[in-house]
Amino acid sequence: MTGKINLSGLWELSLEPLGCETAEVYNDSMTLPGTTSCAGKGEPNTKQETGFLTDAYKFEGTARFRRKVNFKGLSGKRLMLCLERTRITELFVDGESLGVQDSLIAPHCYDISRFSENGEHEIVIAVSNVGYKTGGGHLTSQDTQSNWCGITGYMRIEICDQSRISGIRIYTSTENRTVKVRGNFENELPPNIGCAGICTVESVNTPVKQTLPGFEFEIIGSSFEFTLPLGENAYLWSDETPYLYRMTLTADNDTYTALFGLRDFRAEGNSFTLNGRTVILRGKHDGMIFPLTGYAPTDVDSWMRVMSIAREWGFNHYRFHTCCPPDAAFEAADRLGIIMEPQLPFWGTIREPGEEGYNKAEQDFLIEEGFRMIDCFGNHPSFCMMSMGNELWGSQKELNKILHGYKKYDRRRLYTQGSNNFQWFPSVLDEDDFFVGVRLAGDRLIRGSYAQCDAPLGHVQTEKPSTRHDYDSAVVPVTSEHKNAEGNGTVQIQYGTGVKTVEAAAADADFIPKVPIITHEIGQYETYPDFDEIKKYTGPLKARNFEVFRRRLEKAGLLPLAKDYFLCSGKLAVQCYKEELEAVFRSEKIAGFQLLDLQDFSGQGTALVGMLDAFMDSKGLIAPEEWRCFCNDAVVLARFDCYCLEAGAEFSAEVELCWTRSRTADMRTVVCTLSGEDFAESAEFTVKGSGTHFSLGQFTASLPKVTKVTRLRLSLEVRGTDVRNSYELTLFPRIEQVALDKARIFRSVNAEAKALLDAGKTVLIIPETEGKEGYIDGFYCTDFWCYPMFRSISQSMGKPVPVGTMGLLIDRNHPALAGFPGEKWSTPQWYDIVSNSRSEILDGKSEGKRVIVRTIDNFERNHDLALMYEYDESNGKVVVLNCELDSLTDSPEGRAFAASVIEYVSR
Template identity: 35%
Template sequence: MNSSDFTISLAGEWRVRATAERTGNNDGAPFQADAVVRLPGALAAQGVGEEISVNTPWVGSIFDPAWFTEPEYARWRVPGNIKVPFWLQPEKYFRGVARYEREVEIPGSWAGRRVVLALERAHWATRVWIDGREAGRNDSLSTPHEYDLGAGLAAGKHTLAIEVDNTVVIDVGPNSHSISDHTQGNWNGVIGRIELVATATAWLDEVQVFPSVAARSARVRGRVGGAETLSAGAVARVRVEKQTADGSPGDAAQARTAAIGKNGVFEIECPLGADAELWDEFNPALYRAVVSLENGEARAVTFGLREVGTEGTQITVNGRRVFLRGTLECAAWPLTGYPPADVESWRRMLRAARAHGLNHIRFHSWCPPEAAFVAGDELGFYFQIEVASWPNQGTTVGDGGAQDAWLVREADRIVRAYGSHPSFMFFAAGNEPGGPHSAAWLTYWVERMKALDSRRLHTCSAGWPEIAASQYHVTHWPRTHQWLDNLKSRLNALPPETRTDYRDFIGKRAVPVVSHEIGQWCVYPNFDEMPKYTGVMKPRNFEIFRETLAEHGMAGQAREFLHASGKLQVLCYKEEIESALRTPGMGGFQLLGLSDFPGQGTALVGVLDAFWEEKGYVAPEEWRRFCAGTVPLARLERRVFEAGDELRAEIELAHYGPAALEKAVVKWRLVTGNGSAVTEGRLTPPQAVATGALTALGRVEVTLDESMLADGGAARKLTLVVSVEDGDGGARAENDWDVWLYPKNGSAVRAPGAAPRDAVLVCSEFDAAAEAALREGGAVLLAIPPERVRGDAKHGRVELGFTSIFWNTSWSNRQAPHTLGILCDPAHPALAGFPTESHSNWQWWHVVSRASAMILDELPPELRPVIQVVDDWFTHRKLALAFECRVGAGRLLVCSVDLREADGANPVVRQLRASLLRYAAGADFAPRVELAAEQVRDLFTRR
């Protein structure tokens, strides 16, 4: 018979009764169904559950209670218009115990065979009954639930009942992505394979493969259940075959046999040949070990010939140093509300990650289904798997609670189910644990797992703590130590040219360090993605944000906000990723994340949306310039120059490709906006570059003379482009960095208050002189000191920073900054002398660090700022650094950038001041919106 003769799929219709309590076996009473649903599937997706309300019993911490209490959210707390801003909202919600029942028919050909019920990815705890007889319980969040129904099932119909409990069965932490509503949702059901399998009375209970790169062999270990029913001297037969691209078997090595011990255990070494291919990100070669018994039982296990280790503070794969370029996968699947169990869905996600130069995925506080490992094996991805726990919100480990024992059981189950997959390279007990005894307990966990399985590296947890037992650390300290030294540095503490690397931190560590959850830089919501939510999860949070944007008179600017904030986000990610790549000996980084995180108040941190699709402001090719296996790097002493200054840059190459570069040719050029070079050169001679390291290539030094300015000696942006090519037409990598060149002495400006009537009055107070000049039809530049700008009644002053919002203001207690960069029209004549794009770039740091954002909410909606600031999507204030208006017969240009030192050492602010003045003095200065003097005065505090 074929193996399909001994498998019956139970996919299809099931009767269900959903209650808030455990159902037991009904004590023989007839089963009363509430509905008929399909499995695989989940209840909420099929309309079973309660309507969302203010009393919905969510699983997940709600750090910001504003939705429940604040009047501005009252309209979204009304039945029929419930909209929550914390996460994606399911159409229905069920939290409790559901009992699923159906009839199954056992064929006569199964007589005398052992019958097993397999439930892949149940959520969460299950119990099973066959004809009223309980068959057992299971509480794994990560692995299939299997139930041995015995060898005595008679042919014919039987009643099968499955109870699924999606309450918090074990306290693994309410925010664990394995159970929380923040991402996948707290669903009830079974979403993978549901089948009955008939085995012989002796069966292959477990098969694991332990490859050896040095020996080019694979040790196959297994255990036979019911081995006592085999004949004396029974053996396990093992055949290893190459797996082809389409998954079919290829060439096979000669079969070998191993004796089965009395305890059912067997072990055999299988040589693969001297030319056996190694598995890694560049060549994901796969093999399959097929194990069979004399009674016809067989199992195939896919594996790769690979070993992961460490060399100092770097990670190695097959002896070659690698750099982990990773992102988090937080179980956010917005169409279904649960993770997919099919391979193609995972291939699609991993291909998107690979297109952006990544080689690593961290599964934050959960473990994916088998299909993810299959896709990771095929595509050569390096997975960090975590036991399904985030124990720091009222939950601890190491205190002897039920979660301690469960975490050990779950880790064992994960290794048993997925341990041979080559993509399963790193293992952690969970995320950011808490508790006074956590370090001691995590030491026990790591030591236990290292002794159990040497096929991967183990760390105690993601984030913290660092313990001696860990083989590598995943820690937030590198980015905190240098680039984000404290919360103030998210604002204005560090200019762009001071950010270098993390070597001071890495040099003090003995094992590899992978930087934890870097980035978290937000963008404005992409309302254009809302039609994609055709499944059970709905973007009611986006609906709230879109409605409030319209109420603030800026509905037409949503795409502009997305694009401007997106460009700033990419700028921040580029600098942070390059800081990691510039660090000698660093192990890698893990982004949070490449895709959006839909929970925790809506954390729009991705350059991809929650569907892993592009948002339109950065292409994968652009991202790979600074995030790939081979990346040219430049250590620039500064970004802003005056004519006559010298640009100096140390050029390095972070090269983690498959092989060394034999003759690396390094070229550089300094180009204008249209791509034409003002100067160029080559670092000579061609040089060999080892793989697995950061290599210094040389130094670029060029004098930026006046000939490089724009026509008429005007300021301009230039871009330093560095390319590295291996020999003539070989592998090529390119990267670039913007710099700005300004005239040496700026532009002459008349002294404030001394201009004739037809010139511009420059003042820092909206005083009698300013009002008089306006009454007489004059032009006034009001450069108000930033400290005089008013805040709003509820939130106070706008905390303006150069970087975008970290995570989001709702979930971070309004941690600064509160804004998402600037937005302007580069073609506006007020900016004609100030080289800029429509969004923030590094030169704006020198402006924003000496500015405050004006709140224009009380002004006419048609007023469009000259320099706008993109606000937080929870507040949607109309913010500006500069705007223009008419006051009486006069024309007023208001700026909240500190221009008082414009003749000093800040050529950027000096240039902005000159550009604004030239505009205010010209015929183009013709504001259309009229304001009263008091409306202007109310924007600022009185002296």
């Protein structure tokens, strides 16, 4: 390219809504790049969507943009009109159509060279956001960046002489420290006539600046290939050290420039290696959610911001859900050392020709879209992985064929059939380089949480909090007594926000992948909305869902609790995420994870699962440096049975280290300390040998014989590094037996209880709740993803609906809990209590009742839920506890809670 004409600026506008056949009327204008929604064009949208953000100017149809452009002085030049990031476009020059292009990821480039004669020309660009050949996944979804209409990237006419460099492929060798370049040279010379080109290379961000002398290469005919030595001191690109070089190619007045990096990303056995070093992928899901605009940015600075935040939180990997980001995202990832995995924009079924439902146009489009993805972004060192889509079904033979085609075309990255394909019936195809899924058989689970419709649930949802769990026995079972998933028929599955029936083959209970395993979309722990966030939505997408949720809560009389609901549900989500992530780092046979998500997800019912909001701003639930204690390239861990301990007992924990840094862990010292008020015990452990997972030994301590509930902290650190971790433990006094008979306990306020109340006494009511309406089952973990979406899916499938609660809000200063002190949110000491409870629905009957322990309901149902409350009656007081006390006597925390309640009501 020798020059360009920037087409950004004001364009005349004609809108043709879907279904409205109207003549072109250019009675408006808008600035491009941009979208009709951002420009406030079209009819205002008054809807109040609750499942996703509301587009204030939602437009579906065709937008025509018209402008005059002067080509003066360009006679005889080659001109290409290029549009980055748009929808389906048709280009008209002087009223003549130059064709239609429909890629959702690649620039649309039209050859307009025959119009290069001097003079003014009329250009019309018709952009349609309807009629896609495929659903488009998160590229066009109202759940993510919206189905915008417009052009969001560069708009320009690229000018070059009749000679043009194109199709550049850069291949690097870390072993030889060389770069091989292949390319095309479009010209009018005879095939046997050659010319010379010049290649220059300089480092961009290396500790020592490197500039190579110009390298002359020969061009014969329409292509060229050469190999350039970079020297034995050339720097490598990695997630630790993302060193980059800039290459400039010049030939016959045309110039091409690209960034590149030397890297070797491989799948070796069950692990990924980057330049020979084992890496664990610490990935986040990304659906390209940008609430201020409703579309993904195309400038590097915007991507540097969000990706730098992800790096600050310990992530080194991005998985793009059914979408591919623009070039700027890859450049930001290049600079920050992020391993990228874009996906084809597909979430459906791949079929073979001749099969019922086969859609040739759609599948051909998707396959071509994949080749365009490779051509456009393939030189970026961050483009290490590629996936065919999300939760695909259909023909494994056809998927394998598509993979084979891509790998034959370009082997510079690793490929996989998709994320969580065939769900209950996983397999590894011959062409798969790695596997992404949530289970390896019906009960061989490799993440900590699941939707109720996908039960069995995960260990974070069903087990008492501990740090024992890992996935190694699920990957390689000790026995083969695992359940096959039924197949050879049809099965109902979750499909997006709905349900789909698919054909399924029987799953192999003994399926053991021989490739690296990534655990798919782990986490999904929901937090309550922060209504203060509403004011941040100043762009075309409005948080009317939040406004509806706020009004619902206000109608329920619970709006004053909103901030506490947000904080307490969020603190519980932090606990769940910590265990979810540490389970991966304890697992030697898991190669990485893809979290859903570090940030909130704006759609699919409104899934507020992030530690950051949708803008990638912190929600204040945990600091990034604390998060990195259990999400980083080195994590020190302790395995123990329970967070709740008994005075005078022996505490034991196995000390472990997961280490993937380039500097060896050998001979480093890990310090482990258990400390509390007037108590501390420490031990040191030495790391020996090489590898990524180290079991360092047993830490033991004799616990003091305290007479009151005491907080302990188990701290670990790798001396001389930033690697540390900690666990908050609770030490309870030894209680041999709880004197339940001290209290006046009844099932209801009967005559005997009423007489006591008349006498000014306090009575304890423990209702019989089993099987009775008006109560919600106790569930310690916060809700999965979001209640309205999975409630609907479970009902559609005829399966149990999720409990849907989000932890506790505790009146920690209430005298009933004087012997059971803690936080105002759920902590492990409440697990047994919650699991043996059924919270009462107090809707419309809460007047006069003082809730001591409140259960937080979700934003759809908004029940006023109480695990424990009290009210005055006659001359006395009634305390209602919706938990059987005698079910708590097997644990020190259960006995402490029971004793505290008995002491209060027995006064």
